[in-house]
Amino acid sequence: MKSLLLPPHPKERRVVFQNAWTQGYTPDIECYEKHGGYAELKKALGMKPTEIVDEVKKANLRGRGGAGFPCGVKWGFIRRDDGKPHYLVCNGDESEPGTFKDRYILHNDPHQLIEGMAIAAYALNANLAYIYIRCEFPKAAKIVTKALQEARAKGYLGKNILGSGFDIDIHVHQGAAAYICGEETSMIESLEGKRPYPRIKPPYFPAVLGLYMAPTIVNNVETLCHIKQILKIGSEEYSKMGTPGDGGTRVMCVSGDVVRPGPYEIPAGGVTLGELIFDVCGGLKPGRTLKAVIPGGSSSKILRAGESFKIKSKGADGEMIEKEIPLLDLVMDAASLAAAGTMVGSGGVIIMDDSRNMLWALNNLNQFYAHESCGQCTPCREGVLWIDKMTTRMVKGEGIAQDPATLQNVADNIAGRTVCAFGEAASWPVQSFLAKFPEEFAVGEK
Amino acid sequence: MEHHPVSSSGNSPVIAQAETIPADLLAKIDEAVTHYPVSKRSASLPLLHLWQNHFGFIDDSAVKWIAARLDLEPINILELVTFYPWFRQQAPGKTIIRVCRTLSCAMAGSYELREKFCHSVGIDPASDHHHGLPTSPDGNYSVEFVECLASCGSAPVCLINDDLHEDVTEADVPKILTQYLS
Ligand SMILES: Cc1cc2nc3c(=O)[nH]c(=O)nc-3n(C[C@H](O)[C@H](O)[C@H](O)COP(=O)(O)O)c2cc1C
Ligand code: SF4
Ligand code: FES
Numbered sequence: 001m002k003s004l005l006l007p008p009h010p011k012e013r014r015v016v017f018q019n020a021w022t023q024g025y026t027p028d029i030e031c032y033e034k035h036g037g038y039a040e041l042k043k044a045l046g047m048k049p050t051e052i053v054d055e056v057k058k059a060n061l062r063g064r065g066g067a068g069f070p071c072g073v074k075w076g077f078i079r080r081d082d083g084k085p086h087y088l089v090c091n092g093d094e095s096e097p098g099t100f101k102d103r104y105i106l107h108n109d110p111h112q113l114i115e116g117m118a119i120a121a122y123a124l125n126a127n128l129a130y131i132y133i134r135c136e137f138p139k140a141a142k143i144v145t146k147a148l149q150e151a152r153a154k155g156y157l158g159k160n161i162l163g164s165g166f167d168i169d170i171h172v173h174q175g176a177a178a179y180i181c182g183e184e185t186s187m188i189e190s191l192e193g194k195r196p197y198p199r200i201k202p203p204y205f206p207a208v209l210g211l212y213m214a215p216t217i218v219n220n221v222e223t224l225c226h227i228k229q230i231l232k233i234g235s236e237e238y239s240k241m242g243t244p245g246d247g248g249t250r251v252m253c254v255s256g257d258v259v260r261p262g263p264y265e266i267p268a269g270g271v272t273l274g275e276l277i278f279d280v281c282g283g284l285k286p287g288r289t290l291k292a293v294i295p296g297g298s299s300s301k302i303l304r305a306g307e308s309f310k311i312k313s314k315g316a317d318g319e320m321i322e323k324e325i326p327l328l329d330l331v332m333d334a335a336s337l338a339a340a341g342t343m344v345g346s347g348g349v350i351i352m353d354d355s356r357n358m359l360w361a362l363n364n365l366n367q368f369y370a371h372e373s374c375g376q377c378t379p380c381r382e383g384v385l386w387i388d389k390m391t392t393r394m395v396k397g398e399g400i401a402q403d404p405a406t407l408q409n410v411a412d413n414i415a416g417r418t419v420c421a422f423g424e425a426a427s428w429p430v431q432s433f434l435a436k437f438p439e440e441f442a443v444g445e446k
Numbered sequence: 447m448e449h450h451p452v453s454s455s456g457n458s459p460v461i462a463q464a465e466t467i468p469a470d471l472l473a474k475i476d477e478a479v480t481h482y483p484v485s486k487r488s489a490s491l492p493l494l495h496l497w498q499n500h501f502g503f504i505d506d507s508a509v510k511w512i513a514a515r516l517d518l519e520p521i522n523i524l525e526l527v528t529f530y531p532w533f534r535q536q537a538p539g540k541t542i543i544r545v546c547r548t549l550s551c552a553m554a555g556s557y558e559l560r561e562k563f564c565h566s567v568g569i570d571p572a573s574d575h576h577h578g579l580p581t582s583p584d585g586n587y588s589v590e591f592v593e594c595l596a597s598c599g600s601a602p603v604c605l606i607n608d609d610l611h612e613d614v615t616e617a618d619v620p621k622i623l624t625q626y627l628s
Contacts, residue, residue, distance in 0.1 A: 097548045097598070100598050102596070173481075176533060191488055193487035195529045254599065255550040350550055364549045367547070
């Protein structure tokens with residue numbers, strides 16, 4: 001990835017990415033230790049587990065996997081001394097189209113993840129953990145497996161780690177090319193060796209009834225790396241890097257029609273969309289103008305160039321004021337993107353210029369969702385297939401006048417009626433493309 | 447999710463795979479099972495991966511053998527083979543080329559790239575990948591579309607065997623193919 005070999009952009013602040021592209025940095029444990037590796041695990045083992053959970057809460061770390069749930073709050077659901085076994089699962093499935101950050105961590109800095117996981121396991125009183133890695137990352141699985149062996153040999157993993165009396169074992173578990181396994185309850189079923197049909201919530205919230213029906217925390221790769229960094233920097237400094245309620249840095253993965261695509265680690269809220277496109281990523285290709293932005297992975301709702309949003313914020317006197325914010329001035333943090341009707345999601349930002357056809361783009365995404373539905377719920381299984389069939393015929397010029405209305409109707413009847421959030425993930429693109437670009441979907445009378 | 451048909455005829459091997467398990471594969475299987483102290487069933491996917499990496503695909507004897515090794519019914523293994531796109535019941539080409547199909551790669555030309563790979567190795571680009579991997583007549587290459595490979599910033603990308611190739615152009619195809627000639 002070319003952009004990573006460049007020096008960090010002034011808007012960037014490489015925290016979880018700090019070592020991964022340092023000249024001469026290698027994924028072995030000696031190199032990691034030279035760069036301060038495992039110092040925070042030692043520190044953590046001297047702390048009370050509840051102190052660690054409090055630090056994570058105060059850091060305002062939101063999960064980086066897509067749903068953006070506050071990590072400390074999630075950890076707070078685990079009762080350390082309920083006498084049950086607890087499990088930690090690292091989500092390294094990274095399959096949301098547009099997202100490419102975890103793969104770099106797994107390949108270039110596996111010990112940062114392992115240290116984050118060991119700290120998390122200690123805080124949660126989990127003695128067994130798995131790293132679920134999609135099988136399309138075969139080299140990552142080898143690198144992480146080797147790193148786990150190194151960490152075990154040095155006493156950072158295994159029985160009575162560093163003489164603390166705490167035991168933690170971590171194993172790699174490879175997926176088998178199914179996007180749905182990124183959904184946490186599907187991942188748990190997959191880990192149990194079953195067809196990965198997501199579980200219904202309630203009652204199967206992982207923190208209550210997770211892996212092997214025991215309390216389980218599922219966290220994204222990047223999230224777990226931030227845990228190590230929170231202990232290093234301290235929750236106060238860490239939270240200050242972001243905005244209130246969205247602490248620290250976030251890797252924004254920019255792809256599509258920009259001059260310098262790539263993963264950029266930026267303090268939450270540290271750039272506007274315009275700065276991200278035109279400053280950090282070097283702008284659009286010559287002679288092109290912006291048409292659309294998918295801001296948080298393919299499942300997030302699309303935004304249209306030129307639109308603006310009414311966003312409430314606190315004024316200098318503490319009063320809430322409402323301002324009209326043009327698209328390019330939209331701040332890239334969880335609250336601002338939610339106010340614009342979409343989400344920061346997995347940080348996958350897909351930029352499209354005026355050469356792109358929105359019907360074609362939506363059809364591409366519909367094919368993805370049609371291929372990946374697990375088939376458990378009728379609205380999703382049938383709905384995404386028909387949505388795909390409709391846009392496929394529209395792309396061929398064989399659409400009929402009522403197609404846009406039928407598309408809308410099918411999407412509206414999937415969202416909210418399924419076992420897992422894949423139903424929304426597949427409907428939101430349809431609903432938002434239709435709402436934002438109606439003229440590209442209109443089919444003339446034949 | 448595509449559900450592959452269960453193969454009963456066609457490429458069925460002369461010798462059942464389970465008759466020829468080498469000692470090093472057995473050792474890896476034993477090791478993998480130890481990673482799941484709570485439930486052996488959890489080792490299903492790892493065992494299928496080890497098996498497919500060794501034999502190239504999963505035959506009927508494999509389903510029975512793995513099920514027996516984990517104290518399961520064969521259907522518990524077969525339902526995984528038929529659910530997960532990664533597992534195959536027919537032999538693939540020696541080199542497997544997986545071109546990313548999803549949006550960022552498609553915008554960067556991945557549809558054209560897949561066609562170029564197909565034409566270059568003698569596969570009909572229109573061939574249906576729901577019935578085994580489309581494979582070149584000489585058995586050297588399989589070409590398929592896959593969904594987002596998490597490398598969208600260097601689109602278009604493809605995964606060839608274990609190697610990720612980034613920013614691939616159609617002009618790179620001949621050079622890439624010779625790299626994989628055994
Ligand atoms: C359809 C679907 C796919 C998902 N894919 C991923 C994924 O590839 N990686 C990931 O970390 N989270 C993914 N998630 C989110 C997980 O369910 C879960 O929220 C996340 O792993 C929790 O970790 P975090 O709190 O650290 O973000 C997905 C969710 C859904 C509904
Ligand atoms: S919403 Fe779709 S992916 Fe999720 S459980 Fe239902 S059928 Fe499966
Ligand atoms: S779209 Fe091809 S790697 Fe993501």
